[in-house]
Amino acid sequence: MSSNSSSNQPPESNNTQTQSVFESLQPAPAQELADSLRRGLRTISTCVVQTELPTSVGETAAMLFRNAHQNEVLQGRNTNSVAGAAFHLATRIEHTPVKKSEIHTILTSLPEYSRPKQQLARDSKHLQKVLEIPVPSASPDEYIPSFITDLQERGVLKKEDATEVETRAVELLKETPDTVITGKAPSGVAASAIYAAALLCNANKNLTQDDVSEVADISTVTIRKTYQELLEEL
Template sequence: MKRRMKMRENEEDEKESARDIGRERTSESDRERLYRLSEHQKRKKMSTAIARQRLVAQSEIDRLSSLLSIPEKTREGSMKIYREAWENDLIHGRSIEKILAASMYMACRKHNVPRTLDEIEDATRVGRKDIIKTCKLLANRLGLRLVPTSPLEYISRFCAKLNLKKHVEERAREIVQKALEKDITSGRGPTGIAASAIYIAAILCDDRKTQKEVAEATGVTEVTLRVRYKEIARELGIKVV
């Protein structure tokens, strides 16, 4: 009798042990399943956040392109620069607005679409110093070349803003071309040179604009305009009355 009772006890112990092992295996399996589920949810959240951020970036670039009358090719170029910045982890810890503003400005420079820093600043509310700093960062880290702009690229747009006639625009182009040939423009901002040439051309063509009008239309200061136009007139031997 005692032997049978002992055998039953052993059998019960073995069954309980088997149940414990089963519970351990189930618990381990549950932990693995929960871990995989947690990782999946993390990846899903990250993927959703990335998609949302890219959607915001795309929407902002579309807004800027519309506001600044940016051609489709240039719009695509700015989005490409932004994507490269994202892929190279340049967005993390930095203002997306600054990256987008710099991307748009660099794309405009690359595609010869003349837009001034002031125009980008007004459209994005990002300061020009921050735009320049971010442009340099993108150029260095992404191996991009910040293409210099020519004063000639701004003549048509500035003349249109001032409602100047075609012959004034042509005269301004001639002045800029001569200034370029004599290397008067070296080290000077292209918008200041363009504004000064237009101011001089308007006087010569008897279609005068005040310094304030030209400064406001071109985004340069009246001080810069006065200094540059006098410098160009002197170097090219142009008499401005």
Template sequence: MTETKKKKERTCPHCGSTHLEFEGDTLVCTECGTVIENSVISSEQERFYSYEDAVKKGRHSFTSQVVPKTRTERRNLHLAISLIDDLINKLHLPHFIREDAIKRYKQLMREKKLRKDIVPAIAAALVYLVCRRSRIPLPLQRVAEESGVPKSDIVKNYSEILELLRLEVPPPSIEGLAMFLAKKADLQPKTVALSRKIASKLKNEISQIGKDPNGVAAAAVYTAAKRKGEDVTQEEIANIASITSITLRNQLEGLRY
């Protein structure tokens, strides 16, 4: 079998496409932007780079048919996928969140040119957005911490993405956030259930006094923990909720249940 034929049969380890091109010494998938090889090597030493660990779990297909046309677009897409993968792993999110976030990124490519310097903020905003649309409780502050992107930058890009893609996002589930925080605090099932009940009662407080949903959920969890005699401090709940102890105390003072 000739070397030429081997190259024709090679597929992208990330999306399975056979549309591969060399850009100088770099072999790139023109479908998803994955850098497959960083230098030309002999057939005896063939191996894949960059997404080798990720593809061990299987190949993935994308519903979006947007194909990056320029070298910059391909590299930015590759960077976005890498950042989304990293964030998904850190947050232990389900695979479909990854798929949807990447699909949304490719849709954004239709709407505007995406500079490399804003790709990290866009990737973080997309993961948060997809979780919100899927009703997966995920504090914005935690996304900021795990991605290393300032919360203000995530919010800015989140709002712009909603406008560009004309998406609607349901309001955050206070009950879901409360259960998420209670489980993360390793509280008893009865306390988790009470946290949800209290959070449900407190939902009206958000519209009435403009409370932050994450803070309300944390207050519900702490209140439930105290009622059930759980040995947990305000500082511990605040840390889990990615808020300060002062913020939690203020939330507790402003809420009545």
């Protein structure tokens, strides 16, 4: 039995974690930050903590946001929305994509933020264009780990089945010709692959098309059509 008393300490609160990440994203203490820059970095810190992504994603997002601030991209735009856009682009650059709807949910939890979901998409596109950021296209397999985790947390995918379903979903995508996947939303393809894999692994007792649809923020019609296309290629 360890005698380390720290093991009895309660876990850090999200506010404490956000402050810790925020401090790591700031420039040297001697450099004074404008209020808008400070607010944006804190928003990025919140996004990092809420999505449980590595600090490296936050560092990339902070770099993009500082560039946006220097290039006056924030002029006439909501600071939190631009910060969310920087975070969204950073997750793509770091190959840990997060759905815009998830980022929007985080932003709406912040005080005085009431922008529509479409605003984040517009700001992401504008930021990418103005800063000429080479953002790689998201690959369906990049979404699978987070979707598997979400489904476990919802209680519709058993822990003992999760690894097998995740592995089979990735294999399905590798076995599927690009012609089947091209033009489809990567998140939708990922969710469809998970559902198809669950069927193949007999792990779909509690998992429905509605479940994967909600996780991916994609219609059940798309899930139904795409998973059938994936199975037809076997």
